[in-house]
Amino acid sequence: MSDPVGRPVRDIVIIGGGTAGWMAAAALAHRFGGTETSITLVESAEIGIVGVGEATLPQIRYFNRSLGIDEREMMARTSATIKLGIEFCDWGKAGDRYTHPFGAYGETIGPADFHHYWVRQNTGGDAHDFGEYCYPIVAARNDRFALPDEDPASPLDAFSYAFQFDASLYGVFLSDFAKQKGAKRVEGKVVSVQTDGETGFVAGIALESGREIAGDLFVDCSGFRGLLIEQELETGYEDWSEYLPCNRAYAVPCAITDTVGPYTRATARKGGWQWRIPLQHRIGNGHVYCDRYISDQEALDQLMTTLEGEPLADPKQLFFKTGKRRKLWNRNVVAIGLSGGFLEPLESTSIDLIQSGIVNLLALFPERDCDAADRDEYNRLMDLEFERVRDFLMLHYVATQRDDAALWRDMRNMEWPDSLKYKIDAFRRRGIVPEYTHGLFLPPSWLSVFIGQNIVPEAYDPRVDLMSEQELAANLERVRSRIAAAVVQTSRHDDFLENYGATF
Numbered sequence: 464m465s466d467p468v469g470r471p472v473r474d475i476v477i478i479g480g481g482t483a484g485w486m487a488a489a490a491l492a493h494r495f496g497g498t499e500t501s502i503t504l505v506e507s508a509e510i511g512i513v514g515v516g517e518a519t520l521p522q523i524r525y526f527n528r529s530l531g532i533d534e535r536e537m538m539a540r541t542s543a544t545i546k547l548g549i550e551f552c553d554w555g556k557a558g559d560r561y562t563h564p565f566g567a568y569g570e571t572i573g574p575a576d577f578h579h580y581w582v583r584q585n586t587g588g589d590a591h592d593f594g595e596y597c598y599p600i601v602a603a604r605n606d607r608f609a610l611p612d613e614d615p616a617s618p619l620d621a622f623s624y625a626f627q628f629d630a631s632l633y634g635v636f637l638s639d640f641a642k643q644k645g646a647k648r649v650e651g652k653v654v655s656v657q658t659d660g661e662t663g664f665v666a667g668i669a670l671e672s673g674r675e676i677a678g679d680l681f682v683d684c685s686g687f688r689g690l691l692i693e694q695e696l697e698t699g700y701e702d703w704s705e706y707l708p709c710n711r712a713y714a715v716p717c718a719i720t721d722t723v724g725p726y727t728r729a730t731a732r733k734g735g736w737q738w739r740i741p742l743q744h745r746i747g748n749g750h751v752y753c754d755r756y757i758s759d760q761e762a763l764d765q766l767m768t769t770l771e772g773e774p775l776a777d778p779k780q781l782f783f784k785t786g787k788r789r790k791l792w793n794r795n796v797v798a799i800g801l802s803g804g805f806l807e808p809l810e811s812t813s814i815d816l817i818q819s820g821i822v823n824l825l826a827l828f829p830e831r832d833c834d835a836a837d838r839d840e841y842n843r844l845m846d847l848e849f850e851r852v853r854d855f856l857m858l859h860y861v862a863t864q865r866d867d868a869a870l871w872r873d874m875r876n877m878e879w880p881d882s883l884k885y886k887i888d889a890f891r892r893r894g895i896v897p898e899y900t901h902g903l904f905l906p907p908s909w910l911s912v913f914i915g916q917n918i919v920p921e922a923y924d925p926r927v928d929l930m931s932e933q934e935l936a937a938n939l940e941r942v943r944s945r946i947a948a949a950v951v952q953t954s955r956h957d958d959f960l961e962n963y964g965a966t967f
C-alpha cells in the first residue's frame with residue numbers, strides 16, 4: 464500500500480442499513496455529495512435490522528436541521544409523535560410517578576438555583592410536586608403541545624422536544640435523502656473482509672454474490688455482531704453488566720385505544736422495566752429484563768398482560784450485553800450504532816449516541832492514514848459519552864427504595880463508579896448538581912431523577928433563607944400559575960400534529 468499520509472479519503476464504505484447506517488449515510492452524503500468522495504452503503508435484507516428504536520432525544524432535531532430535513536415531512540413519513548420527556552412509574556417506590564422532562568425547572572427568583580427554593584418549601588411541608596414548576600411536564604400531563612417560543616419572557620422558551628417514531632421508517636426516509644445526495648446502496652451479504660498486511664487497515668469486503676468493494680474508510684454499522692470492528696479487528700468489548708445487569712428484552716406493538724400523550728413511559732417491574740412509546744398509528748411496548756431475576760416466560764407474560772390494546776405483531780425477543788467496544792474507532796474502522804456498544808433504552812440514548820458518533824467523525828474527519836491522534840480524541844470523546852450515559856442510567860436503579868424484589872435490593876447495595884458516587888454525594892449533601900463540560904444529561908435531568916426518586920438533600924443553598932416565607936410562597940405560586948396558564952393556551956397534542964401538517 465502506498466503512503467496514505469496526506470491523501471484524502473475517496474471511498475467511504477458503510478456496512479449496515481439500520482438506523483445507524485442510514486443516519487451515517489445521510490450525514491456523510493450531505494457533507495460529501497457532489498465531491499470526489501463516494502459513499503457506498505451495503506445492507507442485507509436477509510439479515511435485517513433490529514428495528515426497535517422508537518424514542519429519541521431533542522438532539523435529533525439538530526441532526527435533522529443540520530441536514531436541511533423538513534421536520535413536518537419527516538414526522539408525517541415516520542408516524543412521529545411529540546416527546547416532551549419520559550414518565551417514570553414505580554422507580555423510587557411502588558406508586559411513585561415523576562417525569563424526566565426536556566426542559567428546565569422554575570425560573571430565576573433569587574441568587575440560588577431554583578430547586579433549592581423548592582427544597583426549602585418542600586421540607587417545610589408544602590406538597591406541590593416539583594413537576595408543577597416545569598412547563599414540559601405540565602404540558603405532557605395534560606396532553607398538550609405548542610412549539611417553543613423564543614421570547615425569553617414566555618414559559619415556553621425553556622424547553623425542547625423530541626420524537627417518538629417508527630425507526631424503520633426513519634431509515635427509509637434517510638435512505639431516500641442519502642441516495643438523492645449521491646450515496647449508493649448495495650444489497651448483499653458481506654462474507655469476507657480483506658485487510659492490508661502492513662497497516663492492518665481494512666482494504667475491502669466481498670459479498671456473497673462475489674462482488675468486491677474497496678474503501679479507504681469503513682463505518683461499521685453492522686449491529687451487535689460488529690462485523691469489522693470485532694469479527695475482523697478483534698477490538699474487544701468492555702462489559703458493563705455488573706453495573707447494568709439487564710440483558711434481554713421483548714418488544715411488541717399494540718393498537719391505540721385512547722389519546723396517547725406526548726411522552727414515553729418507563730415502568731419498573733420485578734426483574735427490569737417496561738416501556739410504552741406511543742406513535743401516531745400504534746404504541747410500541749417492550750420489557751427489558753435480566754434473566755437472573757425473572758424467566759423469559761414471566762417477562763413475556765408481564766408484557767402481554769399489560770398491553771393497552773390488541774397486539775399488532777408477534778413479540779420479538781432481543782439479547783444484548785451492556786457495554787462498549789474498547790475503541791470505537793480502530794485503524795480505519797469507525798463503529799457507530801449497536802456495533803459500537805449498547806446501553807439499555809431507559810433514557811432513549813442509542814440514537815443519540817449514533818448521532819454523536821457521526822458528528823465527532825465529521826469533526827475529526829481523517830485522511831487515509833487515520834492519524835492516531837484523531838482516533839484517540841474520537842475514542843476519548845465517545846468513551847466520555849458512553850460513561851456518562853451509563854452513570855445516568857444507573858442512577859435510576861441505585862436511587863430506589865424498593866425492596867420487593869432481588870433486582871432492586873441488589874442494585875441498592877451495589878458499588879457505584881466513582882463518577883456516579885461524586886454526583887449522588889454532592890446532591891445528598893447540599894443539593895448541588897455538578898455540571899459536566901461534555902456529556903448528554905444536564906442538571907435538570909439529574910434533578911428530575913434525584914427528586915423524583917426521593918433523594919432529599921441534607922442542606923440547601925443558604926442564600927435561599929434571604930427570602931421570607933411569605934415571599935417564597937408567593938414566588939412559587941406565581942411560577943406554578945404562569946406555567947399552568949401557558950399550558951391552557953396550547954393545543955391538544957393530536958390537534959397540534961394535524962395543524963402542523965405532520966400526520967401519518
Ligand code: FAD
Pocket residue numbers: 478479480481482483484505506507508510511512513514515516517518519630651652653654684685686687688690712714749781783799800801802808811812813814815
Ligand atoms: P441494526 O439495526 O442491527 O442494523 C444492522 C445492519 O447491518 C442491518 O442492515 C444488517 O442487514 C446489516 N448487516 C449485518 N451484517 C451484515 C453482513 N454480513 N452483510 C451485510 N449487511 C450486514 N434506541 C433509541 O434511541 N431509542 C429507543 O427507544 C431504543 N429502544 C431499543 C430497545 C431495544 C430492546 C434495543 C435492543 C435497542 C433499542 N434502541 C433504541 C437502539 C436502537 O434500536 C439501535 O441503536 C438502532 O436500531 C441502530 O441499530 P444499528 O443500525 O446499529 O443496527
